[in-house]
Amino acid sequence: MAIHNVAVVGLGIGKGHIAEGYSAHADKFRVAAICDLNPQRLTEIGDEFGIAARTTSFDEILRMPEIEVVDICTPPTVHIGQILAALAAGKQVICEKPLVGSLADLDRVVKAEAEAPGRVMPIFQYRYGDGLQRARHIIESGIAGKPYLATVETAWNRGAKYYSVPWRGRLDTELGGVLLTHAIHSHDIMTWLLGPVASVYCRTATRVNPIEVEDCAVASLVMQNGALVSLAATLGSQVEISRLRFCFENVTFESGLKPYAPGDGPWQILPASPEIGQRIEEALAGWQPVPSRFAGQLGAYHAALESGGPLPVTLDDARRSLELATALFHSAEAGIAIELPIGRDHPKYADWRPQPKAVA
Numbered sequence: 001m002a003i004h005n006v007a008v009v010g011l012g013i014g015k016g017h018i019a020e021g022y023s024a025h026a027d028k029f030r031v032a033a034i035c036d037l038n039p040q041r042l043t044e045i046g047d048e049f050g051i052a053a054r055t056t057s058f059d060e061i062l063r064m065p066e067i068e069v070v071d072i073c074t075p076p077t078v079h080i081g082q083i084l085a086a087l088a089a090g091k092q093v094i095c096e097k098p099l100v101g102s103l104a105d106l107d108r109v110v111k112a113e114a115e116a117p118g119r120v121m122p123i124f125q126y127r128y129g130d131g132l133q134r135a136r137h138i139i140e141s142g143i144a145g146k147p148y149l150a151t152v153e154t155a156w157n158r159g160a161k162y163y164s165v166p167w168r169g170r171l172d173t174e175l176g177g178v179l180l181t182h183a184i185h186s187h188d189i190m191t192w193l194l195g196p197v198a199s200v201y202c203r204t205a206t207r208v209n210p211i212e213v214e215d216c217a218v219a220s221l222v223m224q225n226g227a228l229v230s231l232a233a234t235l236g237s238q239v240e241i242s243r244l245r246f247c248f249e250n251v252t253f254e255s256g257l258k259p260y261a262p263g264d265g266p267w268q269i270l271p272a273s274p275e276i277g278q279r280i281e282e283a284l285a286g287w288q289p290v291p292s293r294f295a296g297q298l299g300a301y302h303a304a305l306e307s308g309g310p311l312p313v314t315l316d317d318a319r320r321s322l323e324l325a326t327a328l329f330h331s332a333e334a335g336i337a338i339e340l341p342i343g344r345d346h347p348k349y350a351d352w353r354p355q356p357k358a359v360a
Contacts, residue, residue, distance in 0.1 A: 001028065002305075003027065003028060003030050004028065004030070004068045004302070005029075005030050005032040005067050006022060006030065006031050006032060006033075006067070006068070006069040006070075007031075007032060007033040007034065007035060007053075007061045007064065007067045007069070007070050008022075008031055008034050008035070008073060009034075009035040009036075009058060009070060009071065009072050009073060009074055009082065010035070010036060010072065010073035010074035010075075011034060011036040011038070011045050011073070012073065013073045013096055014036075017073060017294055017298075018034075018045070018049055019049075020293060020294040020295060021293075021294030021295055021297070021298040024294075024298070025295070025298055025299055025302060028298075028299070029069075029298065029302065031051050032051070032067060033051065033053035033054070033055065033064060034046055034051050034053070034054055034055075035054075035057070035058055035061050036056065039056065042055075042056070058082060059085075062085060062086060062091065063089075067091065068091065069093070070082075070086040070089075070092070070093055070094070072086070072093065073096045074096075075167045075173055076098050076100075076101055076173070076174060076180075077101060077172070077175065079096075079098075079099060079100050080100045080105045082095075083095055083112075083120060086118070087109075087113060087116040087118055087120070088112070090116070090118060092119060092121075093118055093121070094121050094301070095120060095121075095122055096123045097122065097124065097184055097321070098175065098180055098181075098184065098321070098322060098325065099120075099318040101351070102322070102349065102350050102351050103322055103342060103346075103348075103349050106315065106318060107344075109315060110315055113315065120315055121301055121311045121312070121313055121314070122313050122314070122315070122317060122318040123294075123297065123313070124185065124297070124313050124317065125293040125294045125296070126188065126242075126260075126261070126262060126263050126293070127189060127192060127263060127296075127297070127313070128263055128290060128291060128295070128300075129261055129263025129264035129293065129296065130264065130265035130266075130289045130290045130292075131263060131265035131266055131267030132255070132262070132263035133263070133290040134265065134267065134269065134284060134287065135246070135253045135267055135269065136192065136193060137283065137284070137287075138251060138253075138284075139193060141283045143251065143276065143283060144248035144249065144251045145248050145249030145250040145251070146226075146248065146249040147223070147225055147227035147246065147249075148227060148247045148248060149227060149228045149229070150190060150194060150227060150229045150230075150244070150246045151229070151230050151232075151243075151244070151245045152183075152187065152189075152190050152229065152230070152232070152243075153232050153233075153243040154178065154182055154183035154185075154186050154234070154242055155233075155239070155240060155242075156178075156182055156240045156242075156259055157235060157236065157237055157238065157240055158182075158208070158209065158215070158235040159208075159209065160209070163209055163211055168211075169209065169211030169212060170211070170213070171213060171354075174213055175353065176214070176329065176352070176353070177204075177213030177214040177215050178213075178215050178216065178217055178233045178234065179204070179217050179233060179328050180213075182235065184321060184325065185262075186242050186244060186262060187231065187321065187324060187325075188317070189244060189262065189263070190229060190231075190244065191321070191324065192317075193246060194223050194225065194227055194229070195223060195224055195225055196224045196320065196340070196341070197222075197223055197224070197323075197324055197340050198339070199221070199327075199338060199339050200220070200221050200222075200324070200327045200331050200340070201219065201220045201221075201331050201338075202217060202218070202219035202220075202231075202327075202328040202329075202332045203217065203218055203219070203332055204216065204217040204328075204329075204332040205217070207236065208234065208235050208236035214332070215236065216233070216235070216236065217231070217232070217233045217234075217332070218230070218232050219328055219331070240259035241257040241258075241259055242255070242258065242259045242262040243255055243262070249272070250271065250272045250273075250276045251269060251270065251271055251272065251280070252268070252269075252270040253268065253270075254268040260293075261292050263292065263293075263296075264292050265289075297312055297313065324340070326342055326346075326352040327340055327342060329348065329353070330346075330347070330348045330352065333355075
C-alpha cells in the first residue's frame with residue numbers, strides 16, 4: 001500500500017485536515033509540506049505535527065516533485081486559480097467547500113481535469129459517519145421506498161470574533177453566508193440521500209451580524225422524485241445543532257444533533273413494520289462502522305487513489321451543491337421559484353451574488 005505525499009495549503013480548516021484526517025491515516029498519507037501566508041501559524045503547526053517543509057508560496061508547493069496531492073484549504077475566491085494551477089502541475093487535488101465561486105468556474109475545472117493526469121476531490125466530510133452511511137445503504141438497497149418529505153436544520157452560532165477574519169462576511173471574498181459556508185454540508189447530505197432538486201423558493205436575511213452576506217435563511221424545495229423538503233439555517237442559535245429528518249414510504253430516518261458531525265451514529269431508523277425492520281436488519285448484517293468526517297473521507301480517498309476507481313466525492317457532487325446554492329441565492333434575490341438544472345444561459349451561471357443595488 002502506497003503512502004502518498006500531501007501538501008496542505010491554508011492552515012485554518014487545513015489544520016483539521018491534518019489533525020483529524022491525515023493523522024488517522026499515517027500509513028496512507030504523509031503531510032510533507034504546509035503552506036500559509038501567516039509565518040507564525042506555519043511555525044506552530046509545523047512544529048506540532050513535525051512537518052519540516054514550510055512555505056508562504058503556493059508556487060513553491062507546485063514545484064516540489066515529491067508532492068503528489070495538493071490539499072487546498074484557502075478562502076473561496078482563490079480556489080479556482082489554485083485548482084487549475086495544481087492540475088496543470090500534474091498534482092492530485094483536494095479542495096474545501098465551496099469548490100469554486102460559480103458554475104462557470106466549475107465547468108473550467110471539469111475541462112482542466114479531463115486534460116490533466118490528476119483528479120479533483122471536493123471536501124464534503126459530513127457525509128462520513130456511521131449513522132448517515134447506514135441510512136444511505138438502506139436507501140440504496142431499495143428498502144426505504146418512495147421519499148415523502150425531509151426537513152434540514154442548520155442552527156449554528158457565529159459572532160464578531162468569527163467575522164473579524166477580513167475575508168469573512170463579504171460578498172467579494174466569502175461569496176455567500178450561511179447557505180454557502182455553513183448549511184452547505186447538511187444540504188449536500190440531503191441531495192446525497194434524495195437526489196437532484198427540481199425547484200426552490202428561498203428567503204434570506206441578515207439579522208445576526210453586521211455583514212454583507214446572509215446569516216438566516218429558509219427555503220422550500222421540490223425534488224425531482226417528487227419529495228418535498230424544507231431548509232432552515234441561522235447563525236444566531238444559542239444551542240448549536242444540525243438535524244436532518246427523512247420520511248420515506250417504509251422508513252423514517254433522523255440524525256443526531258451534533259452540529260459538526262451530523263453523519264455520526266446513531267441515527268434513528270424507524271421501520272414502518274416488523275417486516276421492513278427484518279429487511280433492514282438483513283441489509284446491515286456484517287456492517288463495518290464508517291469513520292467520521294475527514295478520517296472517513298480521506299480513508300475512502302486513499303482507496304480510490306490505489307484502485308483508480310471513482311473518487312468518494314466528485315465534481316458532479318460539487319455541481320449539485322453549487323447549483324442548489326445558485327438557485328437559492330437567485331430565488332432570494334428575485335422573489336420567485338427557480339427551476340433546476342441551471343444551464344449556461346442562466347443569469348447566475350457566472351456569478352450567483354446579487355446585483356449591486358442602484359444608488360438613488
